[in-house]
Amino acid sequence: MRYLLTLLLLSLLFFSPVVSYGWGVMMLGGGGSEAYQPSNCGGTQTFVGAPGDTETFEYQADDFCCTEFSVTDPDGIISTYDSTQVKNGTYAASFAFTGSGAENDNWIKVDLGSTDSDYSNDFWFWPHKYNDSANYIMAVATSDDDSASASWGYRLKHVHSGASDWKLQGVGDGESLDTSIALSAEAWYRIEVDFNQGGITTIEIYNSSDVLQDTLSFTARNIAPRYLFWGCILADGDARSTNYIDDIRFKSGGGGF
Numbered sequence: 001m002r003y004l005l006t007l008l009l010l011s012l013l014f015f016s017p018v019v020s021y022g023w024g025v026m027m028l029g030g031g032g033s034e035a036y037q038p039s040n041c042g043g044t045q046t047f048v049g050a051p052g053d054t055e056t057f058e059y060q061a062d063d064f065c066c067t068e069f070s071v072t073d074p075d076g077i078i079s080t081y082d083s084t085q086v087k088n089g090t091y092a093a094s095f096a097f098t099g100s101g102a103e104n105d106n107w108i109k110v111d112l113g114s115t116d117s118d119y120s121n122d123f124w125f126w127p128h129k130y131n132d133s134a135n136y137i138m139a140v141a142t143s144d145d146d147s148a149s150a151s152w153g154y155r156l157k158h159v160h161s162g163a164s165d166w167k168l169q170g171v172g173d174g175e176s177l178d179t180s181i182a183l184s185a186e187a188w189y190r191i192e193v194d195f196n197q198g199g200i201t202t203i204e205i206y207n208s209s210d211v212l213q214d215t216l217s218f219t220a221r222n223i224a225p226r227y228l229f230w231g232c233i234l235a236d237g238d239a240r241s242t243n244y245i246d247d248i249r250f251k252s253g254g255g256g257f
Helices: 002-015
Strands: 069-072 078-082 092-098 107-111 118-126 130-142 152-162 165-171 177-179 189-196 200-206 212-219 227-231 240-252
Touching: 078 107, 092 227, 107 240, 130 240, 152 189, 165 189, 165 200, 165 212, 227 240
Parallel strands: none
Antiparallel strands: 069 107, 078 092, 092 240, 107 227, 118 189, 118 240, 130 152, 130 227, 152 165, 165 177, 177 212, 189 200, 200 212
């Protein structure tokens, strides 16, 4: 009997199922292993790093998780706390362009603190459907605190190519540019820029499942950016309807995520 009791105790000790208690849920913030950050991050996180923190737009209206971000919105077309279309978490940023062509002074901006000649930056983008063929500059990296400055390293264009699709175009030095394959409108894509000053710069485009769809390659201008802008960078009536961005990241030293 004592032998049987010993066997029973040993079996309970070594073969009982282990119960695991979670310490919180971690969600992907856009490619790689970056952990999704909580909604109470409010203005304390550092965007710049290798990598830095992710700007998730989860804090509150007209404010940011990362101290380096700001919004300029004289026409009231930008929300930094919109729950309509969201990639991760509960909120994203939205741009409700009207097509007036006078909304080039409405943008979300990040100040890197100093110029950087080699870095990676990515963000999630959700474009509205446009039933036309046109384009506008949706993002730019500049050395001056001016989205329309001539001192830009590269520009990203949102090319409307029909009612159900769109294309991304990367523009660098002179006529150096590359345009993506047709991508679905009203769907989330992660756009990852690996910037090299005056050298080959690549853009990888991933779908909502983070599966690579296309890679662009062009020569960037010989300028080291300090500021990153998203919005309608130049006065352009082709920017219209509402587009969304979410989870912006930065990695000094480049190399992608």
